[in-house]
Amino acid sequence: MITIFGILSIALPLLALVLQCVFAGFSILCIPSIAAAIFAAVAFWKKGPVLSAVTFFLSFIQICTLNIQLTAILGLLSTIAAVFLMLECERFQEAHPELIDPKAATKHMIIGFIMPCVIALLVMYAYPVIRTFFMSFFNMPNISAPISQWEFVGLGKYMKIFQSQAFIRSLQNMLMIWVIGGIITLAFALLFAVILTSGIRGKKFFRAAIYMPNVISAVALATMWIQYIFNQQYGMLNSLIKFFNGTPINWLATDMKFWAMLASFIFGAVGYYMLIFISGIEKIPADLYEAATIDGASKAQQAFKITFPLLKGVTKTNLTFWTINTATFYLWSKMFSPVDTEASVIVPVMYLYDTAFPSKGSQQADAGAAAAVGIVLAIIILAVYLIMNKLIKDDDIEL
Amino acid sequence: MRLTKKEKLPRVHQKINWRKEATMLPGYIIIFIWLAFTVAMLAWILAASFSTTPEIMQGQVFKFETGIHLENYAIAWSQQNVARYFGNSLLYSIVGCVVTILISAPASYVLSRHKFICSKLLKNSLIIAMSVPAVMIVLPIYAITASWRNAPDRLIFTLLMIFFRVPYTTVFLLNFFQTLSKSYEEAAAIDGCSPAGTFWRIMFPLVQPALVTVTIFNFLGIWNEFFMALIFANSQEIAPVGVGLLQIVNSMRYTGQYGAMFAAVIIVFLPTFLLYIFLSEKIIAGVTGGGVKG
Numbered sequence: 001m002i003t004i005f006g007i008l009s010i011a012l013p014l015l016a017l018v019l020q021c022v023f024a025g026f027s028i029l030c031i032p033s034i035a036a037a038i039f040a041a042v043a044f045w046k047k048g049p050v051l052s053a054v055t056f057f058l059s060f061i062q063i064c065t066l067n068i069q070l071t072a073i074l075g076l077l078s079t080i081a082a083v084f085l086m087l088e089c090e091r092f093q094e095a096h097p098e099l100i101d102p103k104a105a106t107k108h109m110i111i112g113f114i115m116p117c118v119i120a121l122l123v124m125y126a127y128p129v130i131r132t133f134f135m136s137f138f139n140m141p142n143i144s145a146p147i148s149q150w151e152f153v154g155l156g157k158y159m160k161i162f163q164s165q166a167f168i169r170s171l172q173n174m175l176m177i178w179v180i181g182g183i184i185t186l187a188f189a190l191l192f193a194v195i196l197t198s199g200i201r202g203k204k205f206f207r208a209a210i211y212m213p214n215v216i217s218a219v220a221l222a223t224m225w226i227q228y229i230f231n232q233q234y235g236m237l238n239s240l241i242k243f244f245n246g247t248p249i250n251w252l253a254t255d256m257k258f259w260a261m262l263a264s265f266i267f268g269a270v271g272y273y274m275l276i277f278i279s280g281i282e283k284i285p286a287d288l289y290e291a292a293t294i295d296g297a298s299k300a301q302q303a304f305k306i307t308f309p310l311l312k313g314v315t316k317t318n319l320t321f322w323t324i325n326t327a328t329f330y331l332w333s334k335m336f337s338p339v340d341t342e343a344s345v346i347v348p349v350m351y352l353y354d355t356a357f358p359s360k361g362s363q364q365a366d367a368g369a370a371a372a373v374g375i376v377l378a379i380i381i382l383a384v385y386l387i388m389n390k391l392i393k394d395d396d397i398e399l
Numbered sequence: 400m401r402l403t404k405k406e407k408l409p410r411v412h413q414k415i416n417w418r419k420e421a422t423m424l425p426g427y428i429i430i431f432i433w434l435a436f437t438v439a440m441l442a443w444i445l446a447a448s449f450s451t452t453p454e455i456m457q458g459q460v461f462k463f464e465t466g467i468h469l470e471n472y473a474i475a476w477s478q479q480n481v482a483r484y485f486g487n488s489l490l491y492s493i494v495g496c497v498v499t500i501l502i503s504a505p506a507s508y509v510l511s512r513h514k515f516i517c518s519k520l521l522k523n524s525l526i527i528a529m530s531v532p533a534v535m536i537v538l539p540i541y542a543i544t545a546s547w548r549n550a551p552d553r554l555i556f557t558l559l560m561i562f563f564r565v566p567y568t569t570v571f572l573l574n575f576f577q578t579l580s581k582s583y584e585e586a587a588a589i590d591g592c593s594p595a596g597t598f599w600r601i602m603f604p605l606v607q608p609a610l611v612t613v614t615i616f617n618f619l620g621i622w623n624e625f626f627m628a629l630i631f632a633n634s635q636e637i638a639p640v641g642v643g644l645l646q647i648v649n650s651m652r653y654t655g656q657y658g659a660m661f662a663a664v665i666i667v668f669l670p671t672f673l674l675y676i677f678l679s680e681k682i683i684a685g686v687t688g689g690g691v692k693g
Contacts, residue, residue: 029546050595064547064554093593102588109594110509117506117569118521124562125528128536135538144542192433195426199419206430208679209437215675215682217623219641220668223648224444227660234458236440272686279687299422328532331625338649349534349626356538357630367538374534381532 002088006044009055009085012078013037013062016071027146029065032058036078043085046104047093050112052086057116135371143356143367157372161351167373170346173258177347178326181262181269186318188270190311193277194303207278211271218268222335225264226252252336257344261336269325273318280314281307316392323384327377348373448472448661455657471662475647479656480635481663484643487632490553491639492621495560496614502561503568504610508598510569511576512584522573528566533626541630556632560624564617571616575609576602612685615678622671640667 017033020026036058043051059082062075093100136157138150161167192210196203213221229236230251238248251260284307292302330349337345341354354363356370446460449467454460475481510522544555579602587597603610625641632638638646644667651660675682 027546028543064558067546097591100593102594106513106594109598110513110515112595113505113509113598114521116502117525117565120502120562120565121521121524121528124540124559125524125531125536125566128539129531131539131542132535143538144545191429195423195430198423198426200423200426200430201420204680206434208675208683209434210430211679211683211686212437212672212675215619216671217641217644217667219623219625219644220664223644223660223664224440227648227657227664228443228447229440234456236443239458275683275686324530324532328534328626334625334629335645338645352534353629356541367542371538374532374538377532378535381530 002044002047002085002092005081005085005088006040008081009040009052009059009078010037010044012074012081013040013059016062016066016074016078019074020066020068020071023068023071029067032061032065033075036062036082040078040082040085043089046108047089047099048105048108048112049086049089049093050108052082052089054112054115056082056086057119061119132371132374135368136375138368140367142365143370145367153368157366157368158376160366161355161369161372161376164351166341166343166346166354167348167351169343170348170351173345174326174329174347176258177262177265177329178323181266181326182319182322185266185269185322186273186315188266189273189318190277190308192270192274193281194307196274197278197281198299207275211275213268214271218331219335221268222264222332225260225267226335229264230260254342254344257336257342261332261345265329265332273322276314276318276321277311280311284310312392316388319388319392320385323388324381327381348377352377444661444664448658448665450658452655452657455661468658471656471658472666474656474659475663475666479647479650479654479659479663480643481640481647481666483636484638484640485666487553487637487643488622488639488641491557491560491624492618494557495564495621496617498557498561499564499568499617500610500614503565503613504572504603504606505598506565507569507572508576508602511573522570525566525570529570533563537627537630544631552632552634552637556628556637559627559631560621563624563627564620567620568613568617571613572606572609575606579605612681615674615682616685618674619671619682643667 013033013036017030017037020030020033036055039051039055039058042048043055056079059075059079063072063079066072066075135150137152137154139153139156140150196207200206228234232238232248232250232252235251237251241248250256288306289302292306297305328349329347330353333341333345333347333350336342340359341350352370352373355366355373358365443460446463447455448471449463449469450460450471451465451468454462454465510518540559544559547555583601583605584594584597587601588594592600622639623641624639628639628642629645633642635643635646644663647660647663651657
């Protein structure tokens with residue numbers, strides 16, 4: 001039995017591979033089949049159930065990658081064969097325990113356990129990042145065009161995006177979110193963190209309540225803000241203004257929209273940074289505060305003289321997260337301009353999305369330019385991270 | 400147990416020190432304003448989801464003059480497709496969480512226990528992968544998946560969600576496997592258990608608390624995913640709740656059913672909110688203690 005399933009799980013991926021090459025030509029999509037065949041051969045030779053499990057995983061990916069009906073069915077069959085190979089290997093090992101070499105078994109386990117994770121890294125991160133990098137130097141007819149149709153344009157795509165008004169505007173908006181939003185968010189987060197760690201009652205409840213917006217669906221949260229808080233007719237802010245006999249404001253008008261978006265975004269973000277600050281404050285030794293209290297320092301003095309200087313390390317963590325958060329800012333912009341992108345709230349990721357997947361027929365999709373936007377954002381994040389590491393050294397206290 | 404009880408006892412009988420509390424009054428006021436705002440917003444949305452559109456427009460949602468309109472939920476659930484979005488999200492989240500653990504836990508265990516070629520490199524790549532923004536990877540992935548003509552779209556999106564959560568999950572679990580004693584493996588080996596069997600039967604159950612925490616975060620992450628969903632799962636059939644809610648809000652200008660829209664907001668908001676009510680301690684501990692280096 002084990003021989004039948006072994007041969008099947010080697011032969012089926014190979015057959016699928018040959019047919020795929022004959023009908024559709026060799027491409028990156030063939031790699032899982034080759035890997036599946038190799039792993040099936042090794043698993044069959046070593047009679048290893050863990051190696052068969054990897055074969056199963058690779059065979060499964062085949063079903064997705066092979067793009068002809070016939071080869072996809074072969075992929076499915078080889079997946080089933082791999083399952084049986086796994087069961088047979090397990091049975092074989094139980095029947096012949098003297099054949100198991102503990103060292104080899106450990107080796108198989110390492111390979112088998114690490115393989116799916118490595119595949120995930122390669123498929124989801126390594127290959128796409130490298131390809132995005134190269135895409136940014138090429139002109140291509142459409143996003144999924146094969147490499148043979150790519151046309152090298154050097155830095156042309158970068159020139160193009162930096163000459164685009166929309167992109168410059170998106171960078172300006174991002175900078176405003178980063179600086180103004182960052183100052184307000186981190187100030188609020190620090191304020192709440194100091195209040196909550198000063199021995200207030202119901203600390204756990206308040207902490208959980210302030211962090212809550214981070215947990216719920218941001219789309220739902222944004223809808224609540226747009227449809228209720230900022231609504232011109234029945235919204236909370238305008239109701240308050242009417243209550244005090246003021247004139248209602250159109251919060252979602254073009255000149256107010258950015259600030260409305262920023263305010264609602266800050267409301268959702270504060271909780272996370274507050275938690276990081278709290279964890280930093282709680283690591284500061286309590287005797288410092290006791291000594292300060294004995295010396296007659298007020299709570300405010302303690303905050304400015306002890307807490308803030310010792311929070312350098314967590315501030316750096318927070319700034320790094322804030323930078324990543326701002327650079328990948330997208331959801332709130334999309335919610336505040338759901339149909340057509342508006343210049344007032346445009347951010348780089350939104351520009352990237354519109355460039356790669358234009359919603360209107362008039363615009364030409366430009367995958368190269370979109371990739372260039374991605375690279376620019378990655379460089380910004382990296383640069384801020386490196387500068388922050390240089391400027392803020394958290395060697396003053398073990399936090 | 401005894402110690403914690405002893406520690407807690409005096410706190411119960413502690414008298415409120417009013418002078419001490421008074422010095423913290425500004426702090427209480429700031430927190431209360433923030434909290435009152437949050438509660439007012441949620442309460443209004445909840446009330447609006449039970450009201451008719453005219454009532455909402457007049458800003459009289461708390462009076463319930465025409466009764467409680469549960470039909471808003473029925474309209475949102477069936478007419479506006481929330482049932483489908485909800486089912487999709489549930490599918491992505493549950494399958495995603497389970498498979499992510501099945502991929503990450505073994506890898507994390509091997510990385511924390513064994514040194515082999517590239518093990519250091521692999522650990523570092525995982526940490527770097529955690530901070531790779533989605534914008535750097537979506538374009539090539541879109542190009543690849545566009546050629547997977549046979550695969551169902553739901554499968555592709557689930558696979559992407561799984562792969563997207565793997566680095567974080569693996570890194571999160573590393574610390575927990577490191578704390579386990581090596582004597583478990585030695586004892587298992589003496590009893591004739593294979594290395595892989597030792598992992599599944601002994602080590603995997605031992606890190607259960609960490610598995611629960613990381614699964615909560617994976618669930619929240621996949622449930623709330625928006626950017627990737629907009630690119631890879633934006634058709635009505637396969638959209639998760641985030642994208643679905645956006646579509647409902649966009650179609651509002653034609654339907655004008657405000658009550659049903661707020662009902663949809665509540666339906667999307669509730670699952671993670673309920674999860675949070677029961678698990679907030681664990682989630683907060685996970686944020687500050689787990690993946691983040693303080």
